[in-house]
Amino acid sequence: MQVFKAFLRSARKFLPVNLLYFVIFCSIAVAATKFNIEDETASFQTVSLTVGVIDEDGSGASKALCDYLSTLHTLTPLTHDREALLDGLFYRTLDYALILPDGFEERLSDQEEEHLYETVQIPGVFSSAFVDEQINSYLKALRLCLAGGLSLDDACSMTAETLASASNQVQILESETDRPADSTLTSVFYFYQFLAYIIISMILTGLTPILTIFQEENLARRTSCSSASLLGRNLQIALGSALYCLLVWILFILTSRVLYGPAVFSERGLLCIANSFLLLPVGVSISLIIGCFSPSGNAINMINNIVTLGMSFLCGIFIPQQILGQQVLAFSKYLPLYWYVKNNDLISGFGKEAFTLHAYGKHIGILALYSFAMFSVALAISKYKSAGKKA
Amino acid sequence: MQTPVIKIENLVKRYKDLIAIDHFNIEIREGEIFGLLGPNGSGKTTTINCILSLLSFDKGTIEVFGKTMRPDSYDLKRQIGIVMQNVAVFNTLTVYENIDYFCGLYVKEKQLRKKYVEEALAFVELEPFRKFYPKKLSGGLLRRLNIACGIAHKPKLIILDEPTVAVDPQSRNKILEGIVDLNKKGATIIYTSHYMEEVEQICTRIAIMDGGKNIAAGSADELKQMIKKSEKIKIEVPMLSETHLEDIRLLPHILHVSYADGQLNIQCSGGRHNLVHILEYLQRQGLSFDRVYSELPTLNDVFLEMTGKELRDHA
Numbered sequence: 001m002q003v004f005k006a007f008l009r010s011a012r013k014f015l016p017v018n019l020l021y022f023v024i025f026c027s028i029a030v031a032a033t034k035f036n037i038e039d040e041t042a043s044f045q046t047v048s049l050t051v052g053v054i055d056e057d058g059s060g061a062s063k064a065l066c067d068y069l070s071t072l073h074t075l076t077p078l079t080h081d082r083e084a085l086l087d088g089l090f091y092r093t094l095d096y097a098l099i100l101p102d103g104f105e106e107r108l109s110d111q112e113e114e115h116l117y118e119t120v121q122i123p124g125v126f127s128s129a130f131v132d133e134q135i136n137s138y139l140k141a142l143r144l145c146l147a148g149g150l151s152l153d154d155a156c157s158m159t160a161e162t163l164a165s166a167s168n169q170v171q172i173l174e175s176e177t178d179r180p181a182d183s184t185l186t187s188v189f190y191f192y193q194f195l196a197y198i199i200i201s202m203i204l205t206g207l208t209p210i211l212t213i214f215q216e217e218n219l220a221r222r223t224s225c226s227s228a229s230l231l232g233r234n235l236q237i238a239l240g241s242a243l244y245c246l247l248v249w250i251l252f253i254l255t256s257r258v259l260y261g262p263a264v265f266s267e268r269g270l271l272c273i274a275n276s277f278l279l280l281p282v283g284v285s286i287s288l289i290i291g292c293f294s295p296s297g298n299a300i301n302m303i304n305n306i307v308t309l310g311m312s313f314l315c316g317i318f319i320p321q322q323i324l325g326q327q328v329l330a331f332s333k334y335l336p337l338y339w340y341v342k343n344n345d346l347i348s349g350f351g352k353e354a355f356t357l358h359a360y361g362k363h364i365g366i367l368a369l370y371s372f373a374m375f376s377v378a379l380a381i382s383k384y385k386s387a388g389k390k391a
Numbered sequence: 392m393q394t395p396v397i398k399i400e401n402l403v404k405r406y407k408d409l410i411a412i413d414h415f416n417i418e419i420r421e422g423e424i425f426g427l428l429g430p431n432g433s434g435k436t437t438t439i440n441c442i443l444s445l446l447s448f449d450k451g452t453i454e455v456f457g458k459t460m461r462p463d464s465y466d467l468k469r470q471i472g473i474v475m476q477n478v479a480v481f482n483t484l485t486v487y488e489n490i491d492y493f494c495g496l497y498v499k500e501k502q503l504r505k506k507y508v509e510e511a512l513a514f515v516e517l518e519p520f521r522k523f524y525p526k527k528l529s530g531g532l533l534r535r536l537n538i539a540c541g542i543a544h545k546p547k548l549i550i551l552d553e554p555t556v557a558v559d560p561q562s563r564n565k566i567l568e569g570i571v572d573l574n575k576k577g578a579t580i581i582y583t584s585h586y587m588e589e590v591e592q593i594c595t596r597i598a599i600m601d602g603g604k605n606i607a608a609g610s611a612d613e614l615k616q617m618i619k620k621s622e623k624i625k626i627e628v629p630m631l632s633e634t635h636l637e638d639i640r641l642l643p644h645i646l647h648v649s650y651a652d653g654q655l656n657i658q659c660s661g662g663r664h665n666l667v668h669i670l671e672y673l674q675r676q677g678l679s680f681d682r683v684y685s686e687l688p689t690l691n692d693v694f695l696e697m698t699g700k701e702l703r704d705h706a
Contacts, residue, residue, distance in 0.1 A: 002491075002496055005492070006484060010483035013483040210483075219481065221445055222493075222540075224462075228465075229463070
């Protein structure tokens, strides 16, 4: 087991760097998980604006509208100074300005709909649309009451009562898929989403330099002069690689357990863990392909960053697949991490697809096939290079 | 008759149109220090790579310990130690771990391996550096580590491919002494170099290679006897006439005589006691002389006469 021992001894030399990577990656994962959960539209908060009102009409109807709006917003009565109104909007002391012109009540009684009132809004502030909507709702209800034959005073009272009794409770609808209600489990899903980037990075940064050492031309030639068989040597390197990857994987599983508690080992958590296991052969095969070209230390880091960051962006680890462009998705389907993310979305319910064991198994199978294909490519390159040297 | 350790017959290796080894033949016997001497690009390393099955070849046969060498001839490889031209060690392992690694590729038994590694460390005098990483070693120490990695498992046949390239004279002498010592302990050695002094110093038999061919083989003395030119004598003689020069030309084994600027240059063609005969003649004639130089032919002279080019120029 000389080769295996040399593998572990070489890995030991890279241990401090790997530990540093582990700490950095864990911090990134936790921060990214937290950021994503807060960013998710999972809560609702009513917005109260400062509304400046110039009531030129001063009628019962205009006062009734102002009373209604005062229940929803902070109303600031203004004089007929339009300059002051614009200044207020400019300096953000007002969010919205409503001008009820002279004859407002009269036109309302006549069932007129146009030029009833004026508004001045800050460009690009979307919350003012809510005030528009509230005024429209009020006026619609009022017109209905008037059309029903009620007097203006009665119609105003009834409208105010009706709108006040209307429930303001907002219910956030879950997506069609079974998204978890438990926020810890959501954190677990996000962690495992980022784990793809982290594990592939850790494998590439930790494993590629070691594999490159064994593939270094002089060492490879010297070793092949020895009485240790080629198969035996390769098996020992494979064993070392497998052990390294397993340790990295277990370390992250335990980290997720420490961070998120028993939710990690829930049914869905276990599915995520099983899915993440397939990252190991993917990482090893990519590492083997890179190692075949015996790059220098700096080149290894550069290639690793391009591969991991590139795949992570394209496959939906940093940006959800749901908002990635169709063309990007069409390309990323040819990358293994796409299927990992797809499976993770399937388990978490973040995706469009509902979870079925069949779909989960299919994605796992595709990931395994990718690993096998990339492993074959690595072997073919290695064989081609070896044959070239022997010729 | 004893089976040769290595027998190469009609070895041909081509790189497209370039013939790297051209019908090369050698037979290396047990206990020899066999030198492969030739300028860079003469085919020494290619021959070694063919022997070790690191390279395929186009024609010929290579037998090691009486068996055909193949990439999977692990039983044969077990008996071979190789010290490559380029240092091949792990920068991630210490000196001790490196020797242990390479020794462990041949020797499975832990206790025996430990003993061998200690012996190899002592042999190359690297004990004080056992915990050093290769990057901390000087060029000479690194070469010694490379040798230790190649010989730790006590092979019967040791192949050293230019082990002293870019090594300081002190380390070079240490390495050469070590090689002779290994031979005394029973190992057959193949030593390739383009430094003729080294080859002449330690090798019991030498093959001179040029253009992939074995142009001559034998001991250093045998090779020198193959050429016409033998001893070179220079004597500072203030006065010498043409008659004296004619007389000297008539002395036995004198090939060429010239006289210029008070210096008599004589080229001998073999024979013994040439210097004595010339000095006796000068004394008989009452000719005074100052300093006397006698230079025996070198392997460079052999190479020069056989190929028409300098071995040194290529080195």
